[in-house]
Amino acid sequence: MGINKTRGFLYWLARLLGDVSAVKKGTVGKRVARRLAGRATGKMLRKLFR
Known part of the structure; x- marks a missing residue:
């Protein structure tokens, strides 16, 4: 297994x-909101730095 697959697995596990x-902890909603905000930010930055 290569280093990229290993790293991908570790990120998935985390x-x-x-x-x-x-x-x-009962903070699922907060986690989902942060994930969505992170994805939106990533998309905006991708468009900005094309």
Whole structure:
């Protein structure tokens, strides 16, 4: 397995663990909102720096 696949797996695992943690703390809505804000920001920056 290459380094990129390993890194991708680790990022996936970290995201999953963050989701589990949010469920335990009861902050799922806040996490979803932050994820959506991050995706929107990424899209805007992508368009800006094309």
